[in-house]
Amino acid sequence: MNTPFARGMIRATELTRSGKLDEATALIQSLMQPQAEPMVAQSDGAVIEGSFERLGEAQPPHPVPQAHPPKAARKGLAETLRTIAAGGMPQRGVPVPSSTSAPMLALTHRGTGGSRDYRLYVPAHRPAGKMPLVIMLHGCTQSPEDFAAGTGMNALAEEFGLLVAWPAQPQGANAQKCWNWFRPEDQGRDKGEPALLAGIVRDILREYPADPARVYITGLSAGGAAAAIMAAAYPDLFAAVGVHSGLPVGAARDVPSAFGAMRVGATGQGAALAVPAIVFHGLADSTVHPENGAAVMAQALQGRKGLAETRTSGTSARGRTYRHTRHQDVMGRSMAEHWEIEGAGHAWSGGGPGGSYTDPTGPDASREMIRFFLQHRSA
Secondary structure, eight states, X not given: OOOHHHHHHHHHHHHHHTTOHHHHHHHHHHHTSTTOOOOOOOTTSOOOOOOOOOGGGSOOSSOOOOSSOOGGGSOOHHHHHHHHHHHSSOOTTEXXXXXXXXXXXXXXXXXXXXXXXXXXXXXXXXXXXXXXXXXXXXXXXXXXXXXXXXXXXXXXXXXXXXXXXXEOOOTTTOTTOOOOTTSGGGSSTTSHHHHHHHXXXXXXXXXXXXXXXXXXXXXXXXXXXXXXXXXXXXXXXXXXXXXXSOOOTTSOSSHHHHHHHHHHOOOOTTOOOOSOEEEEEETTOSSSOTHHHHHHHHHHHTTOOSOEEEEEEEEOTTSOEEEEEEEEOTTSOEEEEEEEETTOOSSEETOOTTSSXXXXXXXXXXXXXXHHHTTOOOO
């Protein structure tokens, strides 16, 4: 990768290691300005996603309460650089600063297929008994901390009494930290990245008060595609899935077909989701075509009979119009939902400006996902 951003980050790393933290801070802040270049596809297929839209930087005309504190409450960049210079990433079990009232834990899953770091948010005010567990898979170029700040999911964990896990995709697995949803070796049960993610879930179920009947998974973009794969591969592990700006299971088998699916949409070649699914997709998404959201819905409905469909439209508090399609069973549970958001691009709907790749003007995807998830339990 030989972009100005990449070269700048390499230089910032060198400055950090040499102790020139003020210079490194200024350089990184300049690199993170909105004019940063989009990602460029590499010939080895390492980068399989286009640029995100930094919609979260626009301020709304009227302030609306956020699910997490303002950006100023986050740890400063200079302080972060000092931490890195002093010894790098936190080790297993060490608290990581969070934007909510409890820190995230820095943990690592180790298995026969390799290892993955992840963050775990345990609410400060824990309810009695075992808690639901939500797995959050970030998009390309993101980190667990960035994704947590943008989605506000840890604040909802405090409100609803949830555990939230944030797996981290390292650059060693993908140059842009994308989950490798397009590779056959990462699309099936008990192999590749699905095995590692399932291992994280099992570690948490073994070591923390998580309810095995209420485990859910969701993600953004590449993370959304990976979440769909996990739901299809492990219906015994997950009670429901959320896919935001993602792609259906089986959308691609190699790099060329991945770019084709992102550009015009894919059907998933008959694959099915055996768990309830909620799907969010911006209708102005120029990175992952909105037809992919419709394809995920088709997979979620495959084999389901007797569902009542209702369609409504509305406008979010900040002015985004949307279409909402709901498929309900005879018990009144929503088994599949499709949120199509007018004018929204490739960004987490309703997210806050504290993280990257969010659209604060849209309906609150995080809250709607939790509402949807908590209707469902594994058999």
